[in-house]
Amino acid sequence: MNGKLFIVFLSFLFFTSSFAQSRREYLLNQGLNKAYNLEFKAAEELYNKVLDAEPNLPDGYFRIAQLYFWSFLASHDIGQYYVFLKFAELTEEKLDLLLSNKPQNAYYTYMSGNLASLRAMAYAINNSAVDAFWYSKKAVKLFNTTLEINPKFYDAYLGLGLFDYAMSFIPEFLGWTLNLTGLSSDKARGLRYVKLAYEKGKYDKTEAAFHLSKIYVDYIAEYDSAEIYIKSLVTKFPGNSLFLYQQALIQFKKRKLDNALSLFNKVIKINKEEFPQISALARYRIANIYFCRNNFAKALENYKIFYDTAREPDYLSETALKSALCFKFLGLDDSFYVSLERIDEGNPDLFEDAYAKKLASYLKDTGVTDKDLLLIRMSNNVCAATFKPVYDTLSVYADSLTGVKKAFALLYLSEAAFNLKKFDESIYYAENIHKIKFNKFFWIVPKSYFLTAASYYSQKNYEKALHYLTLAEDNNKYDFIDYIQASIDNLKRKLNKRIN
Numbered sequence: 001m002n003g004k005l006f007i008v009f010l011s012f013l014f015f016t017s018s019f020a021q022s023r024r025e026y027l028l029n030q031g032l033n034k035a036y037n038l039e040f041k042a043a044e045e046l047y048n049k050v051l052d053a054e055p056n057l058p059d060g061y062f063r064i065a066q067l068y069f070w071s072f073l074a075s076h077d078i079g080q081y082y083v084f085l086k087f088a089e090l091t092e093e094k095l096d097l098l099l100s101n102k103p104q105n106a107y108y109t110y111m112s113g114n115l116a117s118l119r120a121m122a123y124a125i126n127n128s129a130v131d132a133f134w135y136s137k138k139a140v141k142l143f144n145t146t147l148e149i150n151p152k153f154y155d156a157y158l159g160l161g162l163f164d165y166a167m168s169f170i171p172e173f174l175g176w177t178l179n180l181t182g183l184s185s186d187k188a189r190g191l192r193y194v195k196l197a198y199e200k201g202k203y204d205k206t207e208a209a210f211h212l213s214k215i216y217v218d219y220i221a222e223y224d225s226a227e228i229y230i231k232s233l234v235t236k237f238p239g240n241s242l243f244l245y246q247q248a249l250i251q252f253k254k255r256k257l258d259n260a261l262s263l264f265n266k267v268i269k270i271n272k273e274e275f276p277q278i279s280a281l282a283r284y285r286i287a288n289i290y291f292c293r294n295n296f297a298k299a300l301e302n303y304k305i306f307y308d309t310a311r312e313p314d315y316l317s318e319t320a321l322k323s324a325l326c327f328k329f330l331g332l333d334d335s336f337y338v339s340l341e342r343i344d345e346g347n348p349d350l351f352e353d354a355y356a357k358k359l360a361s362y363l364k365d366t367g368v369t370d371k372d373l374l375l376i377r378m379s380n381n382v383c384a385a386t387f388k389p390v391y392d393t394l395s396v397y398a399d400s401l402t403g404v405k406k407a408f409a410l411l412y413l414s415e416a417a418f419n420l421k422k423f424d425e426s427i428y429y430a431e432n433i434h435k436i437k438f439n440k441f442f443w444i445v446p447k448s449y450f451l452t453a454a455s456y457y458s459q460k461n462y463e464k465a466l467h468y469l470t471l472a473e474d475n476n477k478y479d480f481i482d483y484i485q486a487s488i489d490n491l492k493r494k495l496n497k498r499i500n
Contacts (some may be wrong), residue, residue, distance in 0.1 A: 023053070024050055024053065024054060024057075024059070027046050027047070027049050027050050027053075028046075028047070028050055028059060028060070028063060030046050031043045031044075031046035031047045031050075031063060032063070033237075034046065035063075035066070035067060035070075036206060036236075036237045036240055037237045037238070037239040037240055038239055038240050038241065038242075038272045038274070038275065039239065040067055040070070040071065040272075040274060043063075043067060044064060044067055047060045047063045047064050047067070048060070048064075050063075051064075056094065057094060057098075058091045058094035058095045058098065058108065058111060059111075061087050061090045061091040061094060062087075062091045062111055062114070062115060064087045065084055065087035065088045065090075065091050065115070065118065066118060068080050068083045068084035068087060069084045069088075069118045069121070069122055071084075071274055072084055072122060072125070073121070073125065074274050074275045074276075074277065074278075075274065075276075075311075076125065076311070076312075081122060081125075081126060084118075084122055085119075085122070088115060088118065088119055088122075091111075091115055092112075092115060095108055095111060095112050095115070099112065104149050105149075106146050106149040106150040106153045107153075109142055109145050109146045109149060110142070110143070110146040110153060110155065110156055112142045113138075113139045113140075113141075113142030113143040113145075113146060113156065113159055114139075114159065116135045116136075116138040116139035116142060117135075117136075117139040117159055117163075119131075119135045120132045120133075120135035120136040120138075120139060123135060136163060139159060139163070140159070140160060140163055143156040143157075143159045143160045144156075144160070152200075154196055154197055154199075154200040154201040154202075155197055155201035155202060155203045155204040156197075157193040157194070157196045157197040157201070158193070158194055158197035158198075158201065158204045158207060158208050158211070160193050161189070161190040161191070161192070161193025161194035161195075161196075161197065161211075162190065162194065162211060163190075164185060164186050164187070164189050164190035164193060165185075165186075165187055165190030165191065165194070165215060165219070166185075166190075167185035168185035168186065168187045168190070187219055190215070191212075191215055191219060191220075194208055194211055194212055194215060195208075195212065198212060206233060206236075206237075209229040209230070209232060209233055210229070210230070210233060210243065210246070212225075212226070212229045213226040213227070213229040213230040213233075213246055213250070214226070214246065216229070217249070217250060217253060217486075218482070218486060219486055219489060220486055220489045220490045220493060221253070221486040221487050221489070221490040222490055222493075223250050223253050223254045226250050227247070227250050227251075227254075230243060230246050230247045230250060231247065234247050238270075239270060239272075241267045241270055241271035241272065241275060241278050241279075241282075242275070242278060244263060244266060244267050244270070245263075245264070245267050245278055245281065245282060247263055248260050248263030248264045248266075248267060248282070248285065249285065251263060252285060252288075252289065255383070255384065255385035256385075257289050257292060257293065257384055257385075260285070260289060261286060261289050264282040264283075264285050264286050264289070265282075265286065267279065267282040268282050268283065276309065276311055277310070277311045277312060279309065280306055280309040280310045280311065281306075281314075281315075283302055283305045283306040283309065284302075284303070284306040284310075284315050284319065286302045287299050287300075287301075287302035287303040287305075287306055287319070287322070288322075290302060291322055291325075291326070291380060292380045292383035292384040293380070293384050294329075294377055294380050294381075294384075296325075296326040296329040296330055297326075297330065299322065299326050300323055300326040300327070300330070303319050303322060303323045303326070304323070306319060307319055307323075312347070313345060313346050313347045313353075314346070314347045314350050314353070315346060315347075315350065315352055315353060316342070316345040316346040316347070316353065317342075317343050317344065317345060317346025317347075317352075317353035317354075317356040317357050317360075318346065318352045318353055318355075318356040319342075319346075320339050320340060320341075320342035320343045320345065320346070320356070320360075321339075321340070321343060321356040321357075321359060321360050322356075323339045324336045324337075324339035324340045324360070325368075325376060327339055328368055328373065329373065336368075340360055340364065343356065343357055343360045344357070351479070351480075351482070355479055355480075358479070362440065362441075371401065371405055372405070374393075374397070375405060375408050375409060375412070378390050378393065378394060378409070378412045379408070379412060381412075381416075382412050382415055382416065385419070387415075387416040387419045387420050388416075388420065390412050390413065390415075390416035391413065391416040391417060391420055391422075394409050394410075394412060394413040394416070395413060397409065398410055398413055398429075402436075403436065403437070403438050404436075404438035404439075404440060404441055404444075406436055407433050407436050407438050407441070407444050408441070408444065410429045410430070410432055410433045410436075410448075411429075411430070411433060411444050411447060411448060411451075413429045414426045414427075414429035414430040414433075414448065414451045414452075415451060417429060418451055418454060418455055418458075421458070423455040423456075423458050423459050424455075426451055426452075426454075426455045427451075427452050427455045427456070430448040430449070430451045430452045430455075431448075431452065433445070433448045434448070441478075441479070442478040442479075443476075443478040443479040443480045443481075443484065445475050445478075446471075446472045446473075446475040446476040446477075446478070446484050447472075447480070447484055449468050449469075449471040449472035449475060450468075450469070450472040450484060450487055450488060450491070452468040453465045453466075453467075453468035453469040453471075453472055453491060454491060456468060457491060457494065457495065462495060462498050462499055465491070465495060466495055466499070469488060469491055469492060469495065472484070472488055473485070473488050476488065
């Protein structure tokens with residue numbers, strides 16, 4: 001399978017350890033704190049002191065291997081990859097020797113599972129799919145063995161939960177790989193396991209908190225809970241730009257654009273040189289904030305910086321499309337077409353890039369009209385949580401549109417009415433979408449059903465809310481499927497609390 005698709009939800013597994021009260025424990029814990037704060041050189045110096053003192057134990061080798069894995073993950077530098085493999089092999093040698101004498105040692109069995117996880121991800125990044133799957137299988141087996149040795153070793157549930165969660169995103173056409181390797185996938189169980197590791201585990205609370213913040217965003221769109229987990233990490237590790245980036249992203253998802261902008265700028269300010277892509281991605285998010293605010297000159301400025309500094313193709317198609325639209329709004333038609341020429345530079349496995357190409361193709365075929373530009377401004381207003389201009393404009397203008405343009409207008413109008421607590425009107429506009437004939441952008445249908453369900457829920461009509469939520473889920477098989485499903489799952493959880 002594609003390496004990036006495999007690691008998208010496992011890319012930052014920070015596994016920790018616990019040690020006897022000793023100098024070794026002190027050095028390893030201090031090194032781990034430095035590593036969490038992205039002070040890699042200081043962390044490696046501390047781990048080397050552990051190696052000098054106790055060269056026959058795997059702990060120091062494992063931590064150094066982990067550092068080089070993170071460096072490889074950030075840079076994709078093949079040199080970092082080979083250094084990681086070197087220390088991974090040294091760690092494995094020490095672990096195999098130790099476990100051959102003490103096979104019932106839960107802690108070192110658990111470390112073996114962590115090491116297998118890191119190797120699986122490294123192979124996935126390096127496009128060694130078969131090795132990635134088999135090391136994933138090995139990791140899961142070792143985590144299960146850890147629990148067989150000690151059922152109260154709750155930290156092992158973090159690894160099991162993350163594999164459960166990540167594997168659920170593997171495309172259907174690659175489902176045979178799960179059967180072949182014996183791996184399973186279950187988002188709900190994955191979330192339960194990660195929470196269990198956070199609540200009852202002894203060693204993995206930092207990692208569990210980070211992943212809970214991501215899962216709550218991506219799986220059930222529960223942003224307040226996600227924010228609680230990530231805030232504690234940002235406070236404890238202020239130099240970790242990855243944690244700060246996640247906090248900023250949550251603010252963006254909550255449509256608190258001022259907060260998000262401030263945090264993304266801070267990411268750029270504090271980010272370490274070992275993680276250049278985080279700064280680039282922060283710049284991309286800043287550009288999106290300005291785009292949502294209809295500030296096309298500032299958006300264009302930041303999209304250009306992102307394009308010039310990005311190390312990976314992720315989001316480059318979306319950047320090409322939105323840059324082109326910025327040029328169009330600024331009256332620079334020649335630059336509009338030049339920017340669209342870069343539409344194929346993105347990552348085809350990334351939804352944002354794939355959808356950008358689809359939208360660009362539509363706009364090329366139909367031309368960008370004044371009606372399109374108005375609808376884009378209205379969509380941006382929804383993104384920026386400025387709902388009244390959307391309601392005031394489209395409640396008058398929507399009837400003058402036809403086809404998919406009218407469907408988009410009614411969708412934005414329904415969402416604006418919902419957020420203005422005009423629930424009957426939100427339902428009315430959403431239901432009118434189903435009277436329109438259109439032959440593309442069918443994701444509008446499940447989104448409209450979801451808005452109807454959300455409005456009925458707000459009116460405490462739980463029976464109708466459940467009916468339309470079911471329709472939303474049944475029809476959610478087009479674009480934005482993961483985003484819409486997260487909203488569906490969020491409302492489903494709320495409904496279950498009311499009904500049961």
